[in-house]
Amino acid sequence: MGQAIKILIVEDEMIIAANISLQLSQLGYEVTGIIPRGEEAILHVKQNQPDIVLMDIQLKGELDGIETAQIMQNDFDIPIIYLTANADDEHFNKAKSTHPYAFISKPFKKLDLQRAIELTVSHMQSEKIGDQTLNGNSVSPFILSDSIFVRHHEKMVKVDIKDILYIEAERNYCRIHSTDKQYLLVMTLKDMDEKLPQKHFIRVHRSFIVNLSQIDEVATSHIIIDKKAIPVSKALKEELLNRLHTI
Known part of the structure; x- marks a missing residue:
């Protein structure tokens, strides 16, 4: 299931905070809370870890x-x-000492907010690829350890890897079939195959990559998978069976 990116608002002017919350909801993001005090925000983060904090x-x-950001960054x-x-x-x-992803000056427009969040998501993804490349495992920026970020209806959504059924090639596009939605990405299946975490996925045909845990x-x-018959090429079947034996 595609999950909206979760954002916590820490703002003590309630009219401004409510306006931000409304704008974020309109942009397709999930607001985990509106918190007026730093002390309360730290507790909130421990219980409801957001993806981004405003x-x-x-x-x-x-x-x-x-100071609130410094304490948060000690643990998260x-x-x-x-x-x-x-x-x-x-x-x-x-503020620079806490390495923020963006500054937004009040008063600001909805577009300022949208761009700051999209840039932040982009940087988050770039840092993930940097971390994984350092570990000898180069992975696409939009893929995290348990989820991937995809653009869907003009917003970035998070899709849990466990909910992906299979990925189908459509010329220079890939269609991700998840348990309840489909997402179209501008990427070839070959590129997708190189970037997905190998422990979860395997290519079984020139047009299909499947999630091993979803095979029925x-x-x-x-x-x-989910009542759909997916072809398996002869050349790839042996590897598929070997992978299934090791699960």
Whole structure:
């Protein structure tokens, strides 16, 4: 199932926070909470880990936004986007130490918010490929260990790998068939095969990659996944059977 990217709003001006929440929902993102204080935000993150935090720098209370971000980053690697009405050098330099993904100056437009979040998602994906390349495993930027990010209806959604049934080639496109939706990506099946985590997926035909955990039946020349017969080429069947034996 495609999951919306989860965003926490830490903002003590409730009218601004409610407006941001509405805009995020319209853009297809899931708001995990609107929190006015840094201390409460830290607790919220521990219980409902979001993908991104929108953080007002000038929070009222014991902790300002930068201090809150520093504490969060001790335990969680969550991207921070700062909201600020006061972008002076002192605040900016202090905020830089927390390596934020973006700054948004108030007042801001919906497009500013949308672009900042899309850039953040893009950077998150790029960092994943960097980490995995360092470990000797080059993986596409949009693929994480347990999910992939895909563009769907003008927004980025997260699809759990366990929910992907199979991937079908359509010329220079790939169609991901999941348990409840389909997603079309501008990518060849060959490129997709090179980038998907091998422990979950295997190419069984020039036009199909399947999720090993979703196979219901194996026949002579095809397999069944979710009542669909998917052809298996002779050259790839032996590897498929070997992989199934090791699961």
